[in-house]
Amino acid sequence: MLDERTKQVLFAVIQCYINAPGPVGSRVVTKKFSFGLSPATIRNIMSDLEEMGYLQQPHTSAGRVPTDIGYRYYVDSMRSEKRLINKDFLLELNRKLELLKKDINAFLDEASKMLSYLSHYIGVTMSPNTGITTLDRIELIKYRDSQVAVILFTDEGLIKNRIISVDAALSQRDLNRIAAYISSHFSGRTIEEIRKVVVKELAREKVLCDSLVEEAMKICGAVFSASPGNVYISGLSEVLALPDFCDIDRIKELLKTIEDKHIIIKLLDKIADEDGPQVIIGSENPLDEMKTFSIVAATYKEGSRPMGAVGIIGPTRMNYLQAISIVDLTAAYITEMLSYK
Amino acid sequence: MLDERTKQVLFAVIQCYINAPGPVGSRVVTKKFSFGLSPATIRNIMSDLEEMGYLQQPHTSAGRVPTDIGYRYYVDSMRSEKRLINKDFLLELNRKLELLKKDINAFLDEASKMLSYLSHYIGVTMSPNTGITTLDRIELIKYRDSQVAVILFTDEGLIKNRIISVDAALSQRDLNRIAAYISSHFSGRTIEEIRKVVVKELAREKVLCDSLVEEAMKICGAVFSASPGNVYISGLSEVLALPDFCDIDRIKELLKTIEDKHIIIKLLDKIADEDGPQVIIGSENPLDEMKTFSIVAATYKEGSRPMGAVGIIGPTRMNYLQAISIVDLTAAYITEMLSYK
DNA sequence: ATTAGCACTCGACAATGGAGAGTGCTAAGC
DNA sequence: GCTTAGCACTCTCCATTGTCGAGTGCTAAT
Structure with a gap:
């Protein structure tokens, strides 16, 4: 859609502008790049480019500055080119x-x-x-009365910890069983998935038969929030x-x-x-x-x-x-x- | 050391300056505060204050601006006064x-x-x-082969976790024993103290009789760094x-x-x-x-x-x-x- | 000791004008 | 028909100038 020569001029202007801010004139383009064209010709091309929306003038008789559209064209064209690797x-x-x-x-x-x-x-x-990380397993450690430290391990190698309040009557042994239960139940699923399942579960039945499972669910509800x-x-x-x-x-x-x-x-x-x-x-x-x-x-x-x-x-x-x-x-x-x- | 009236003028200048930047002149001081003095008198006082180093003039014939020394005097004087409570x-x-x-x-x-x-x-x-927090206890949880998650609980309610590499042969049971050993040994002391003790310990004897204690020390060395x-x-x-x-x-x-x-x-x-x-x-x-x-x-x-x-x-x-x-x-x-x- | 009056200083601001950079247009050249 | 040289024109930038106002310091009077 753009003449090869016109394209080169556009890119030249953009490169000049990236190197030093301020409008770039036709003369500097001819100096820095050897198109074999005089400033006057460049001016004509630049004028065309302005009409097409790739360049713009801050004010009459200043040099040209690339527009966002010009940059877009530049970036898209360069996409496939070799990368500058540092x-x-x-x-x-x-x-x-x-x-x-x-x-x-x-x-x-x-x-x-x-x-x-x-x-x-x-x-x-x-x-x-955290919502899209997947659960590896969970550990529950009794911290103080009615407080439990929850340690979340994810498959990605993230570890999250959090303190939550629970029924004081729960022993460390109970906690271990709950942790094992949760781990086996939800391992490999994303935190967000687990959260959804748990919310649904909690809403469905207020009273679950197994009180440990109930506690487990409560804990899950508190822990599996996507931060x-x-x-x-x-x-x-x-x-x-x-x-x-x-x-x-x-x-x-x-x-x-x-x-x-x-x-x-x-x-x-x-x-x-x-x-x-x-x-x-x-x-x-x-x-x-x-x-x-x-x-x-x-x-x-x-x-x-x-x-x-x-x-x-x-x-x-x-x-x-x-x-x-x-x-x-x-x-x-x-x-x-x-x-x- | 400063005349009460002089002090009041200094504070007036400072307050004006805090409210609006820019040199404050003698006239505005008389306007905003009712000292019952004319601008000329204020000028004389301000001149004295300048000589003493509490005020300064950005240039001749501009108002005065407080110096750092002026602020210092102001702050020290106000220290005891009632606090503005929001x-x-x-x-x-x-x-x-x-x-x-x-x-x-x-x-x-x-x-x-x-x-x-x-x-x-x-x-x-x-x-x-973390160096000055005191250890409550530590938990070690086997994470992957030869990797262990260390969970540090402090008395201040901080929880720190970290993953370290250890001998793959250690079982979770070993880890539990090590954790119990460390917890009982160092609970109540600051991380920094523990670090020092451990470093000394490690330096003293390369080979300890009990291999578990040795592992424990290694873990301590890796974990108790003051971040x-x-x-x-x-x-x-x-x-x-x-x-x-x-x-x-x-x-x-x-x-x-x-x-x-x-x-x-x-x-x-x-x-x-x-x-x-x-x-x-x-x-x-x-x-x-x-x-x-x-x-x-x-x-x-x-x-x-x-x-x-x-x-x-x-x-x-x-x-x-x-x-x-x-x-x-x-x-x-x-x-x-x-x-x- | 305080104050009124006055000359003086300095910064802020607007107006002015020249220099420089760059364009657009027109006419001539390849 | 595309390219280029020449020229008039435009606009920004910068330094200069002059005015205004705020504020001081000093002196003499109260």
Whole structure:
């Protein structure tokens, strides 16, 4: 749909703009790229591109700036091209991986820092939503009078603990039996599934024949709630160093959005559907507050089930190719890490 | 050391400045406070105060601005005065307290939000340094081949879990015996103490007679490391709304500092020594990066042992009295909460 | 000791104007 | 017919200028 030469000019403009902010003029394009064309011709092409909506002028007689549509075209075209792979990145990530094999949350925290460090944008990682993890087994430990510590083991290697109140009369032996009962009954199913089953069960009959089973159900009702995953966000200072954030109101807006982690969770959840790294450019963003930012995100998986997401948030003037490869690799690493468990 | 009238003028200037940034002139002081003096007299007094270092002029023929020394004098004088107590604050905090009784970390997260919401500055809370919590007991649960989940219960109601690798030959029964051994041996002592003892023990004799005790010691060595407490920071957007943060470099500096949580931990640890809410004003700050900010912080306790800290970070132009009372109350609430456990 | 009056200083703000970058258009060249 | 050189035009950026207002410091009078 776009003439090859026109396409090259568009990409040239985008690359110039990514390297240095500010409108890019026809002369710099001819200087930086050797099209063998004069500025005047480039101007004509750029004019065409503007008409088609890929570029825009901040004001008459300024250079051109890519629009979100222009970026979209660029990203989609480049998708299939070879990825920029950062050797240091692989090494560093590998090292972290070794260190933190045992604790996925600590790893994700580090991973968000890595993402921001490498991309110079904001790194975001999300730990698995507990709802979609599958139960390995459960342990109940009497803690104090009428309090029981519940330890949840999932197949993904997550451990969750929680204290709940129960009938004081329950002995540790009772608890062991309850734990064994729950484990054998629900092992291998997701927390969310279990929650649904339990809720139904509890609603169906108030009084169950076996009082231990009744207790077990009560405990299940208290324990199997899907708590949203943690979100780890790093690199705010990184992103403020960018010339894009010279506007103070922009910073405020960004921080206000970032600070509410629920928003980020929603956003990443939305992205989690698709396969491969997703790119959301500026106005494509479903959230109004983020319409001036871009997001590159991907999901990591356990087997074939998506578990959580990692991503980068930055200005629309983002180095998309680099961001995509960083995000993609990070997600792939975490996926691999989970499969070793 | 300061004439009563002079003192009143100083406090008047400080209060004006806290209400609205920008140098405060002699005329506005006479308007807002009825000293029964003319601007000219106030000017003379302010001139004296400047000579003594309590006030300063940004430039000739501008109003006066309090210096850090001025603030220090103000805060110290006001210390004993009655506290501004926010009814809403108490109610709100109480509500949160009820909801989150069971999980101190979740509570601290909420508490930091509350602090920032109420003060309009940055709220910071720090969870107990695990090193100073005392062991209640330990549970070992076989997880997978050669992996064991360690569940640590502390007297303060904290539960920590961790996965460690052990000799695959150990059965759950062995583990139970080891857990019982450790629990009975070390219950009631702080994690840090235990760590020291274990390290010494391990160093003393490589081969212990009882192989189970040896395993126990190995496990202890892996488990009883003091991990620094989590830090919860909220209210960045709150503080950016203040007119003090119109300077973009200031924001960057602040964010860079805040983002490195170790710095905050150090800072709060330093404060944790003293009793009652501590106030650090601008240049008094031991950290260079924070010399343009003020900190109000207090520790919460379990019994008489300080467990962690809560605080507020804001510009030197801070409403110190309000901040002090908010911080003090919050710390008191957490202390109370811990004593109920 | 306090106050009124006055000259002086300095920052904030708006208006001005030139420099530079870049465009669009037209006419000439391949 | 596509490409290019030339030129007039537009717009931003920046430094300069001048005015206004707030506030001080000093002196002399009360």
